[in-house]
Every structure is written in structure tokens, then in C-alpha cells.
């Protein structure tokens with residue numbers, strides 16, 4: 001997907017779609033093009049029950065995509081042009097918070113908006129980018145360049161049928177972070193949404209917010225014995241792994257990925273739909289659940 005014309009867009013056009021504090025002109029106005037890299041995450045991850053294993057598999061996928069961006073930038077520069085990869089799993093805490101990597105750690109918002117504007121996919125009900133080929137099971141990264149490349153255009157129609165016609169992602173979300181109600185016949189653009197704070201609670205159990213919470217608990221401990229217990233707690237180990245391996249991919253994903261099979265998506269339905277659901281949300285997981293949400 002990365003070498004398709006669908007993966008390139010004009011940097012100015014992308015900036016017009018972004019809030020001022022996220023615009024790529026803040027990095028440099030000399031770059032005229034954005035190249036989006038996309039990588040399909042393994043379908044088998046949908047079947048994994050063990051959260052650490054699935055997080056690791058997805059995290060490696062995103063990390064490889066980031067490395068591919070570095071290699072592509074180097075290759076572009078052999079032509080005499082300038083290029084710069086953008087980090088796919090880093091948060092700019094000066095303008096964003098942990099919500100930057102929701103939903104499901106698919107990639108930073110800038111790369112996701114770029115993917116949509118370049119024609120790689122369209123935004124789903126839950127703000128994930130759905131692709132015609134793989135639904136939302138795709139990671140995105142991006143690089144900036146000043147090479148004159150032909151640019152793609154957004155797809156002509158939405159891939160997501162919306163809450164009323166589908167709504168599986170909303171039905172399965174353990175935090176109810178995706179809209180479950182909409183006026184009958186409401187357009188997708190007016191229904192789409194995600195409560196990022198709620199999403200982080202499930203998708204980033206050892207992310208930035210959890211790190212602060214754990215440190216606060218340690219500092220507030222009443223005595224040295226409690227401090228020792230807290231710093232030897234499993235949470236410290238999980239946070240260390242998150243910081244050193246990006247084990248969580250900065251997000252545990254999967255609830256938003258399961259069950260989402262827009263038309264033309266090549267994912268075998270049994271992989272998406274037969275995946276085990278966890279917790280009370282699993283009992284709500286039916287393709288018809290979204291329909292009850294009319295308000």
C-alpha cells in the first residue's frame with residue numbers, strides 16, 4: 001500500500017484538515033508532500049486471548065512500520081530530495097495527551113488524517129481508519145518530503161455503514177467510548193466519535209496516565225515498607241516493559257478491531273466475529289447491537 005499513489009498527499013492540504021497546534025507546518029514549511037506508510041497487522045492477532053502476546057505482536061508491527069519510514073526517507077534522500085520520518089508511536093505532550101494514540105494505537109492522528117486524505121481509507125464510527133483491503137487492522141506512519149510526487153485524493157464514499165447499520169465496535173467496546181445512540185437516519189459524520197479518556201482506561205493500562213498514577217501512589221505511600229511493596233508490584237514491571245519495548249504499542253487495541261469487517265475487507269469473518277469477547281461487553285457483542293442505540 002505504501003508505494004501506491006493513494007499514499008501521498010499535499011502537506012498544505014493535510015494541514016488545512018488539522019487543528020493549528022498539530023499542523024505539520026510547525027515542523028517545517030519546506031516539506032511539500034506527506035507520504036503515508038501502512039502495514040496490515042497479522043489477522044491471527046484477533047484470535048489471541050493473552051493480552052501481552054497480542055500487544056507484543058501488534059507493537060512489533062508498528063515498530064517495523066516506523067523503521068520502514070526511516071529507510072524510505074534514506075532512499076528518498078539518495079535522489080537529492082529531503083525527507084523526514086514522523087514517529088508513529090510517540091506523543092507530543094506539548095499539544096496532546098495519551099488520547100493521541102486512541103483508538104487502538106493505529107497510529108498518530110496526523111498519520112490517520114493523512115491516510116484518509118490520501119485515499120487509503122475513511123474514518124469509521126470510532127475514528128479508526130477503515131481500509132477497503134483490511135478494515136481497521138492497519139497501522140499508519142508518515143514521512144515528510146520535498147520531492148514532487150503525484151498526490152492522491154480521498155475516497156469518494158464512506159466504508160463504514162455507521163451506527164444504525166452496523167455499530168459492532170460500539171457494542172463491543174468495554175468502556176462504551178464509542179457512540180451508542182444516534183438519531184434515526186443520522187449521517188455518519190454527525191454520529192462518529194470517541195471518548196478518548198474512557199478509551200485510554202482500557203487500551204492503555206500501562207500507558208502515560210497509568211505511569212503517573214503509579215508514581216503518585218508510590219510517592220504518597222505512608223512508609224518505606226509500603227513503598228517497597230509498590231515498586232516491586234507487577235505494575236512497575238509492566239510499566240518498565242511498556243517504556244522499554246513499547247509492548248503495548250502504546251495501546252492494547254483489539255476491541256475496536258474485532259468485528260469490524262466493512263464491505264470488500266479481506267479479513268475472514270470467522271477471525272473477526274468468532275474472536276472471544278471479554279467481560280460484560282462480550283455479551284453485548286452482536287452485529288445488531290448498534291441498532292438499539294437510536295435516541
Ligand code: SF4
Nearest residue numbers: 124160166167169260
Ligand atoms: S464496526 Fe461497523 S460501525 Fe464500527 S467502524 Fe467498523 S464498520 Fe463502522
